[in-house]
Amino acid sequence: EGLISEKVGCKYAVALSAGTAALHLAMKLAGIKQGDYVFCSDMTFAATVNPVTYEGGIPVFIDTEYDTWNMDPIALEKAFEIYPEVKVVVLVHLYGTPGKIEEIKKICDKHGAIIIEDAAESLGATYKGKETGTFGNYNVISFNGNKIITGSSGGMLLTDSEEAANKVRKWSTQARENAPWYQHEETGYNYRMSNVIAGVVRGQIPYLEEHIQQKKAIYERYKEGFKDLPVTMNPYDEENSEPNFWLSCMIINPEAMCQQVRGEQDSLYISEKGKSCPTEILETLASYNAEGRPIWKPMHMQPIYRMNPFITKDGNGRARTNAYIEGQSLDVGMDIFNRGLCLPSDNKMTKEEQDIIIEVIKECFK
Numbered sequence: 001e002g003l004i005s006e007k008v009g010c011k012y013a014v015a016l017s018a019g020t021a022a023l024h025l026a027m028k029l030a031g032i033k034q035g036d037y038v039f040c041s042d043m044t045f046a047a048t049v050n051p052v053t054y055e056g057g058i059p060v061f062i063d064t065e066y067d068t069w070n071m072d073p074i075a076l077e078k079a080f081e082i083y084p085e086v087k088v089v090v091l092v093h094l095y096g097t098p099g100k101i102e103e104i105k106k107i108c109d110k111h112g113a114i115i116i117e118d119a120a121e122s123l124g125a126t127y128k129g130k131e132t133g134t135f136g137n138y139n140v141i142s143f144n145g146n147k148i149i150t151g152s153s154g155g156m157l158l159t160d161s162e163e164a165a166n167k168v169r170k171w172s173t174q175a176r177e178n179a180p181w182y183q184h185e186e187t188g189y190n191y192r193m194s195n196v197i198a199g200v201v202r203g204q205i206p207y208l209e210e211h212i213q214q215k216k217a218i219y220e221r222y223k224e225g226f227k228d229l230p231v232t233m234n235p236y237d238e239e240n241s242e243p244n245f246w247l248s249c250m251i252i253n254p255e256a257m258c259q260q261v262r263g264e265q266d267s268l269y270i271s272e273k274g275k276s277c278p279t280e281i282l283e284t285l286a287s288y289n290a291e292g293r294p295i296w297k298p299m300h301m302q303p304i305y306r307m308n309p310f311i312t313k314d315g316n317g318r319a320r321t322n323a324y325i326e327g328q329s330l331d332v333g334m335d336i337f338n339r340g341l342c343l344p345s346d347n348k349m350t351k352e353e354q355d356i357i358i359e360v361i362k363e364c365f366k
Contacts, residue, residue, distance in 0.1 A: 012165035019142030019155030070099030093122035096246030225358035230256035298333035
């Protein structure tokens with residue numbers, strides 16, 4: 001806890017069993033009650049959103065913007081116009097890329113809303129020289145097996161509030177009171193990190209910067225390798241932010257997309273000369289025993305959350321998901337999901353292996 005709080009630049013860190021556990025306790029700290037609407041990043045993993053429902057809240061999904069693939073501040077402002085009573089915003093830094101934090105903080109401050117910052121994927125990333133995981137009232141990082149440093153599992157809640165840190169420590173140990181026997185006055189949870197996981201994480205912390213450099217080199221090699229293809233890499237604000245490059249992703253230009261349809265669990269495509277699609281590329285990579293993944297399927301497209309409100313930059317997005325303005329989708333998350341994919345990004349991947357992946361993807365467009 002001391003090592004991480006010093007590294008990230010927050011006053012308190014509480015080690016927990018998972019990033020999801022940290023998010024759940026952040027929701028409790030935020031005071032979410034049954035029936036409360038909570039604004040959430042739309043394009044993320046379900047673990048960001050599910051803890052809202054643990055406390056009885058109702059996620060309202062805020063569409064994504066193309067510049068960083070994170071929450072769109074314009075859509076967030078629209079959401080406050082529709083739901084002015086909302087007091088909690090759950091913000092994600094997708095694939096280790098910081099969102100438009102300054103703009104989002106200004107909007108939240110204006111409306112008196114607190115920020116829960118899900119920095120599970122972005123440990124070590126910075127915005128204007130400041131580490132992610134320090135911009136919200138309550139912030140979360142993860143040490144899950146796929147993260148940039150890992151204990152195989154585990155997570156932390158980060159905060160500058162001593163009171164909040166103490167509450168989380170208590171809740172995470174079954175809310176035991178300070179008594180000589182087992183005394184309980186409120187509901188608690190078995191959420192504390194084990195000493196074994198803590199030891200593994202401590203061994204990884206010194207290698208964070210090295211891992212970031214390795215991940216950045218992978219990103220840059222992909223970017224150079226794809227320069228003649230009709231694709232772009234997942235973007236970031238080069239002036240204000242430095243991602244941790246946790247996952248390298250790409251998105252295919254609209255005119256270079258072959259026909260592709262996706263059902264709930266299956267997908268089909270028609271191969272076309274000079275074009276490709278995520279399904280074709282991922283299936284081809286798999287035939288070489290290289291694992292890529294689809295982009296996170298946006299939460300508003302998930303069966304469990306299809307009836308939840310979804311806000312785009314022009315207002316309520318449910319009726320406008322297939323509409324375009326000036327060539328850009330009004331449902332940005334759906335568009336990125338349809339055209340994008342996550343590339344093999346393990347920092348143990350050799351340059352020779354990455355060169356093979358690049359050539360395989362080039363062949364898909366021939």
